[in-house]
Amino acid sequence: MSTSPWVQGAYEPVVREIESFDLEVEGNIPPDLNGILARIGPNPIGEVPPDHNLFNGDGMVHSLTLKDGRAQSYRNRWVRTEPAARKLGEETVLEQIEHTDLANTHIVPFAGSLYALSETSIPYKVNEKLETLGREDFSGFIDSGFTAHPHIDPATGEMHAIGYDNNADPSVTHYVIGADGTPRRKHKIALGSANMLHDFAATETFAIIWDLPLLFDEEAAKRGSQVPYKWTPGYEAKVGLRRLDAADASIRWFDAPEAFIFHAVNAWEERAEDGSVTRVHCDVIRRDSMFASDSTGPGDMAIPQLYRWTMDLETGRMSEEMLDPRAQEFGRIDERYWGRKNRFSVTTELFRFTGDTGIIVYDGNGGSQEWSFGKGAATSEAVFVPHSERAGEGEGYILATATDVAKRASKAAIFDAQNVQKGPLAEIKLPQRLPVTFHGSWLPAV
Numbered sequence: 352m353s354t355s356p357w358v359q360g361a362y363e364p365v366v367r368e369i370e371s372f373d374l375e376v377e378g379n380i381p382p383d384l385n386g387i388l389a390r391i392g393p394n395p396i397g398e399v400p401p402d403h404n405l406f407n408g409d410g411m412v413h414s415l416t417l418k419d420g421r422a423q424s425y426r427n428r429w430v431r432t433e434p435a436a437r438k439l440g441e442e443t444v445l446e447q448i449e450h451t452d453l454a455n456t457h458i459v460p461f462a463g464s465l466y467a468l469s470e471t472s473i474p475y476k477v478n479e480k481l482e483t484l485g486r487e488d489f490s491g492f493i494d495s496g497f498t499a500h501p502h503i504d505p506a507t508g509e510m511h512a513i514g515y516d517n518n519a520d521p522s523v524t525h526y527v528i529g530a531d532g533t534p535r536r537k538h539k540i541a542l543g544s545a546n547m548l549h550d551f552a553a554t555e556t557f558a559i560i561w562d563l564p565l566l567f568d569e570e571a572a573k574r575g576s577q578v579p580y581k582w583t584p585g586y587e588a589k590v591g592l593r594r595l596d597a598a599d600a601s602i603r604w605f606d607a608p609e610a611f612i613f614h615a616v617n618a619w620e621e622r623a624e625d626g627s628v629t630r631v632h633c634d635v636i637r638r639d640s641m642f643a644s645d646s647t648g649p650g651d652m653a654i655p656q657l658y659r660w661t662m663d664l665e666t667g668r669m670s671e672e673m674l675d676p677r678a679q680e681f682g683r684i685d686e687r688y689w690g691r692k693n694r695f696s697v698t699t700e701l702f703r704f705t706g707d708t709g710i711i712v713y714d715g716n717g718g719s720q721e722w723s724f725g726k727g728a729a730t731s732e733a734v735f736v737p738h739s740e741r742a743g744e745g746e747g748y749i750l751a752t753a754t755d756v757a758k759r760a761s762k763a764a765i766f767d768a769q770n771v772q773k774g775p776l777a778e779i780k781l782p783q784r785l786p787v788t789f790h791g792s793w794l795p796a797v
């Protein structure tokens with residue numbers, strides 16, 4: 352067995368693809384919650400080397416289908432990227448490519464299709480049965496990696512995304528794809544140095560793109576590292592505002608603290624009476640460093656905490672404020688409020704830091720509720736589902752999964768998003784242990 356920590360305990364891959372029906376439920380699944388919870392994470396095929404990087408494991412999608420108050424089915428499938436199909440000994444129509452070829456980070460519905468995404472790879476299309484349909488570069492439009500965190504503007508339905516590759520090119524591309532899936536425009540934005548850009552944020556007017564000290568490491572790339580980045584103190588960290596409708600490569604940079612961000616929670620803007628934007632706020636999960644002592648995954652003990660970054664367009668200064676010192680990650684909101692001032696958000700308390708995990712729900716007024724899955728559990732990112740399109744912000748359900756590492760057992764829990772501290776409305780016993788997943792989406796039944 353590999354000595355890599357990223358295939359042990361909560362991260363231990365499963366080796367079987369299964370399908371199971373009519374799952375055991377404790378409590379009551381709301382009958383109006385009809386659809387599929389799809390989650391994806393790394394589940395490496397075969398032996399991994401001792402220096403295996405968490406972010407490089409072959410992607411596996413898990414789906415839980417809820418229907419009329421029943422947990423109808425669970426299914427798990429590897430995404431058949433070309434390398435995954437090869438390792439599984441299967442024939443594939445996909446060509447082997449020089450480009451990074453991975454799909455393990457997020458699964459996102461858009462324009463009638465479902466995409467499995469990893470930031471330095473071309474997107475993969477899968478269907479709701481979790482069958483892999485192939486790569487999708489939008490007729491050659493995507494010519495770099497493509498973020499696992501695209502943002503869909505609730506007003507226009509347009510998808511905004513960033514993309515970069517594992518190379519020394521000091522730039523990131525801003526992609527815009529129309530609500531119907533038609534490519535609109537793309538521009539390459541210059542960075543101070545090539546670096547890891549896992550996520551970005553967006554308001555009604557701006558994309559918020561950071562340029563932080565986790566820099567591409569050419570030597571590590573030459574040694575064959577799949578995630579060749581190193582923490583570089585002294586780098587001039589910046590955060591930039593770029594108009595979503597920019598027709599050129601323009602961006603306005605602000606000096607930023609020496610810190611690292613995987614994920615933003617949300618961003619919004621403040622306006623003057625004449626309608627001009629005066630300040631932009633961006634809630635982020637911030638760490639003091641990343642890969643400073645361990646470059647095989649997010650194993651450094653720099654605590655991820657909730658901060659607010661504010662860019663003042665009048666002074667040209669950026670400031671930051673800690674909102675919560677608890678170790679947490681994977682912020683999600685009611686996505687109808689993407690880019691707008693939100694009150695509701697939910698994050699995951701991280702077991703790596705406390706040995707105890709659960710979810711934290713914020714009310715936007717400084718208050719929060721939490722629910723713990725107990726010692727020795729690993730909780731996934733939580734996904735919010737509104738009661739209906741007309742429901743108020745945060746009125747709906749939260750779905751999260753938790754794995755009891757010692758018992759090697761997993762469950763999915765459904766909460767009333769307004770009453771998380773009361774505990775789950777229902778818990779569904781999953782038929783197979785669920786390794787750590789990164790991100791997921793709710794696919795409503797149509």
Ligand SMILES: [Fe+2]
Nearest residue numbers: 499549614790
């Ligand atoms: Fe992510």
